Amino acid sequence: MSTxxxxxxxxxxxxxxLPVTVDSTVRRLAVLSLIGQTVLVVTGGAVRLTASGLGCPxxxxxxxxxxxxxxxxxxxxxxxxxNRLLTFALAAVAALMLVYLWNLRKERKDLFLLALGLLASIxxxxxxxxxxxxxxxxxWVVGLHFLxxxxxxxxxxxxxxxxxxRTGGFRTRPLTSLPGVVRPVMTAVALFSAIAVxxxxxxxxxxPHAGDANAPRNNLDWDLFSHIHAxxxxxxxxxxxxxxxxxxxxxxxxxxxxxxxxxLGVTVLQAVIGFTQYYNGIPALLVGAHMLGAALLMAAAxxxxxxxxxxxxx
Numbered sequence: 001m002s003t004x005x006x007x008x009x010x011x012x013x014x015x016x017x018l019p020v021t022v023d024s025t026v027r028r029l030a031v032l033s034l035i036g037q038t039v040l041v042v043t044g045g046a047v048r049l050t051a052s053g054l055g056c057p058x059x060x061x062x063x064x065x066x067x068x069x070x071x072x073x074x075x076x077x078x079x080x081x082x083n084r085l086l087t088f089a090l091a092a093v094a095a096l097m098l099v100y101l102w103n104l105r106k107e108r109k110d111l112f113l114l115a116l117g118l119l120a121s122i123x124x125x126x127x128x129x130x131x132x133x134x135x136x137x138x139x140w141v142v143g144l145h146f147l148x149x150x151x152x153x154x155x156x157x158x159x160x161x162x163x164x165x166r167t168g169g170f171r172t173r174p175l176t177s178l179p180g181v182v183r184p185v186m187t188a189v190a191l192f193s194a195i196a197v198x199x200x201x202x203x204x205x206x207x208p209h210a211g212d213a214n215a216p217r218n219n220l221d222w223d224l225f226s227h228i229h230a231x232x233x234x235x236x237x238x239x240x241x242x243x244x245x246x247x248x249x250x251x252x253x254x255x256x257x258x259x260x261x262x263x264l265g266v267t268v269l270q271a272v273i274g275f276t277q278y279y280n281g282i283p284a285l286l287v288g289a290h291m292l293g294a295a296l297l298m299a300a301a302x303x304x305x306x307x308x309x310x311x312x313x314x
Contacts (some may be wrong), residue, residue, distance in 0.1 A: 012121065015103060018100060018102050022163055023102055026100050026101065026111070029100065030156070030159045030160045032157045033090070033093050033160075033286065034159070036086070037152045038295045038299070040083070040149055041294070042295075043289040044149065046079055046293070047083050049284040050284075052075070052077070052080045052211070053132070053133075053212045054136070054211070055069065055073060055077040055081065056081055056084065062080075062081050069079055069081035084126075084129070087122060087125060098112070098119060110162050110168055111162050111163060116129065117155055118155055118156060118159070121151075125148055125149070125152075128144055129252075137210060137211045137216070139204075140218065142205070142211065146291075147201060150295065150298050154298055157306070158301075158306060161303065161306050166255060166306075176257075177314045178252065178308060179250060180313045183311075183313065185308075186304050186305040186308040187244055187305050189235075189243070189301055190301040190302055190304070193301040196232040197294050199225065199228055199229040200290075202225050204224050205220070206218050206220040206225060208282060226278060233271065233274070236297075240264050243304070244260055244264055256304070259300070259307050259312070262304075263264060263297075263300040263301060270290065
């Protein structure tokens with residue numbers, strides 16, 4: 001029997017062993033994907049904040065003669081290559097998720113498409129990362145690399161919510177009715193969170209942490225754009241506090257209450273980190289914490305808006 005004729009039999013046997021419902025493995029892979037995307041933001045920050053942006057000076061190889069970092073490259077090569085390696089781990093998780101969803105690809109198209117999007121983003125991120133190196137850490141390309149990671153955090157958050165039946169058309173958990181105004185408020189909070197993150201990229205591109213001593217900056221006024229960046233952050237805080245008011249005023253319980261309180265905690269934490277780094281000379285450690293906070297903010301805002309959108313309205 002030829003290899004070509006054996007392939008359908010192999011695929012059929014494999015498919016018979018895959019789940020026909022969303023099981024614990026699918027849910028764990030979704031959570032692992034969200035954690036991995038968040039960790040990728042942190043490792044990407046470590047690359048820039050330790051001046052390891054050109055730790056691997058070429059792409060796709062780490063050096064002209066090696067796919068991996070060499071001992072001569074020191075800690076910078078290790079940090080940069082470690083960040084690249086994490087991308088392959090995330091690709092493996094996304095691919096495995098698609099395999100486990102194969103029997104559900106039509107019934108749960110929402111999950112399958114989200115997982116496919118996460119997998120498709122991996123080569124896109126790799127290409128952007130390569131352009132980042134080849135342009136000697138151009139701040140706009142570095143910023144695009146970060147924004148794509150933020151988008152992937154959003155997709156991974158939606159994947160977790162759908163996999164656990166919290167939101168979407170396949171909900172398995174009841175949701176509390178919300179006042180009509182809450183849904184647009186949470187949508188606005190998610191939108192302003194994204195705008196704050198985008199403006200934060202501009203601020204970072206004007207700041208001192210370029211990823212390499214010789215990397216270019218965007219030559220914008222760092223202090224001015226720091227204040228502009230704060231405006232949507234204030235709006236996120238205001239919208240979150242309004243949602244908290246409705247939660248306690250109307251006695252709203254369940255996962256929306258938890259999501260709003262989680263969003264409030266992340267928002268306050270980001271504000272504290274942001275003000276502290278601003279008034280203390282932008283130390284690298286706090287910048288890294290702020291980048292992690294940005295990923296947590298996008299996840300928390302997406303989660304709250306997603307739940308609000310799926311909840312019935314009073």
